[in-house]
Amino acid sequence: MLKDITLGQYFPGNSVIHRLDPRTKLISVVVYIVALFCAESWVSYGVMLAFLLAAITISKIPPKSIVRGMKPLIVILIFTGVLNLFYTDTGRVLVRFWKLAITDDGLTRAILMTGRILMLISGTFLLTYTTSPIALTDGLESLLNPLKKLHVPVHELSMMMCIALRFIPTLIEETDKIMSAQKARGADFESGSIIDRAKALIPVLVPLFISAFRRADELATAMECRCYQGGEGRTKMKLLRYGRNDFLAFLAEALLLAVVIALAFFGL
Amino acid sequence: MNPILQVEDLTYVYSIGTPFEHRALDKVNFTLNRGEFVGIIGHTGSGKSTLMQQLNGLLKPTSGRVLLEGQDIWSDKKLTRQARFRVGLVFQYPEYQLFEETVYKDIAFGPTNMGLSGEEIDRRVREAAGFVGITESQLKVSPFDLSGGQKRRVAIAGVIAMEPEVLILDEPTAGLDPVGREGILQNIESYRRAKNATILMVSHSMEDVARLTDRLLVMNGSKLAMDGTPSQVFDRAEELVTMGLNIPQVTQVFLRLRQLGVEVPNVYTLEGAVEALCRLKEGKGHA
Structure with a gap:
């Protein structure tokens, strides 16, 4: 049950996109988002969509799992769509009931806005689906490195993020186990009022917290046993290196941004 | 024979339709x-925990x-909840999984969920x-102040308090010292005697299952590979080894003795070994 949560879950694979440097993918996603917000016409949306579909195809991620990941966002999508649909006054009126009117401009805006959100999410999903959390934090640390000059504890932050990400599946598994154990003693999580259900969670939360603290303690001891002392002078087992494919990816991204901006410039 | 729990063609597949799909149980059949007192042995990942x-x-x-x-x-x-x-x-x-303020309250969690009366809960706890x-004075302390072995006993008591007709335990002695192990195994045995309950115990200790159980189920690769008395199962030592399992040490010694030409029967407990050696x-002496 709990295992079904896809928290931007990593989808193991060996496609070109999987093998890209995590920094390339992080920068690409930023560029992609910028391009997405520059795109304002059907034509530029088409370009963006083609780019996204091409990337998904190359990554060999089953489109089904991307669609499945969207499910929790349906409410936001509908909300955005409906708001845009009714809050646009310009354009020709298509339908009118009571004080609300749907104009052709409104319809276009609604479609474009929800489309933008959909593409935004799919793009970022592609990043987390093709990059392992460890690689992602590695890339982030490397990209944020200049901030060290401003005394931002970049290494410590990325270490914390890394540990947090690493322990999400562990804690989910643990929660599952504790829930099963309490269910075996007759605990009921599925029926009763909201207060009953909240109360039913106590037998799960108490052991979970205890185990989280125990794990943190053990981890700290284990790190100290290995003389861990932070980022100063620390070398990496896996060095990040840009390759030919990274160069090509940057080129493609630059091209995408250029095309979208050019289209916007010509008012398309 | 008085069957209480029957399993028919039981199959279970995890995460159907994802790349992580995994068949954990494949057409398992048996009756308890x-x-x-039945033991389950099997390599890690053979489907024991899923079966339980x-x-x-x-x-x-x-x-x-x-x-x-x-x-x-x-x-x-209703039947599911009753089960x-x-x-x-x-x-x-x-x-x-202990969570209550006192040992008493934690043991009472199960019976309380069953909706029993206060008196009945008290008796069962x-x-x-x-x-x-667990002594009277220990019932009032926080379970978190107890030692590891005592915590384990409290947790087991929490299940026993529901007075189940079938008690299933997944490696109840894992990580305990020899005294603690023996104590817990005896607790389980005394519960079985008192309530004529069925015990199903997963264990990695071949010595324990050989000594305690009437019957052994062997799981291998999501399937039930063997079902028989400990002597029947341990007679097939070579098959067990190919499944990544082992046989009791004393059985190994006797197998080797027979290979060396000594006429001894197959034994699987220390008592049996002593008896066989005495007879030998x-x-x-007579000859």
Whole structure:
């Protein structure tokens, strides 16, 4: 049950996109988002969509799992769509009931806005689906490195993020186990009022917290046993290196941004 | 034979339709009788833990049935809930699920969920504490102040207090010292005697299962590979080894003795070994 949560879950694979440097993918996603917000016409949306579909195809991620990941966002999508649909006054009126009117401009805006959100999410999903959390934090640390000059504890932050990400599946598994154990003693999580259900969670939360603290303690001891002392002078087992494919990816991204901006410039 | 729990063609597949799809149980069939002490052995990942969670209705079979006294536990919601109480399940490292302020309250969690009266709950808590050797004064302390072995006993008492007719335990002695192990095994045995309960115990200690159980189930690669008395199972030592399992050390010694030409029977407990050796000595003395 709990295992079904896809928290931007990593989808193991060996496609070109999987093998890209995590920094390339992080920068690409930023560029992609910028391009997405520059795109304002059907034509530029088409370009963006083609780019996204091409990337998904190359990554060999089953489109089904991307669609499945969207499910929790349906409410936001509908909300955005409906708001845009009714809050646009310009354009020709298509339908009118009571004080609300749907104009052709409104319809276009609604479609474009929800489309933008959909593409935004799919793009970022592609990043987390093709990059392992460890690689992602590695890339982030490397990209944020200049901030060290401003005394931002970049290494410590990325270490914390890394540990947090690493322990999400562990804690989910643990929660599952504790829930099963309490269910075996007759605990009921599925029926009763909201207060009953909240109360039913106590037998799960108490052991979970205890185990989280125990794990943190053990981890700290284990790190100290290995003389861990932070980022100063620390070398990496896996060095990040840009390759030919990274160069090509940057080129493609630059091209995408250029095309979208050019289209916007010509008012398309 | 008085069957209480029957498993028919039980199959369970995890994460159907994802790349992580995994067949954990494949057409498993067996019957547990009242008062029996049955052991399950099997390599890690052979499906033991999944099987246990099927038996009290925590996991729903992909196909196949689990029958409790002839009734499918999934045929009715009430029956599923009843199965949780009638088939008690003690998970691995059960001490990690303790949560109440006092030992008493924690043991009472199960019986309280059953909706029993206050008096009945009190009786059961004290009786269960008695089975696992928790004293009156320990009932009032916080479970987190107890030692590891005592916590384990409290957790087991929490399940025993529901007075299940079938008690399933997943490696109840894992990580305990020899004294603690022996104590817990005796607690389980005394519960079985007192209530004529069926015990199903997963264990990696071949010595323990050889000594305690009437019957052994061997799981291998999601399938039930063997079902028989310990002597029947341990006679097939070579097959067990190919499954990544082992036979009791004393059985290994006797197998080697036979290979060396000494006429000894197959034994699998220390008592049996002593007896066989005595007989051998007497035989030689007469000759």
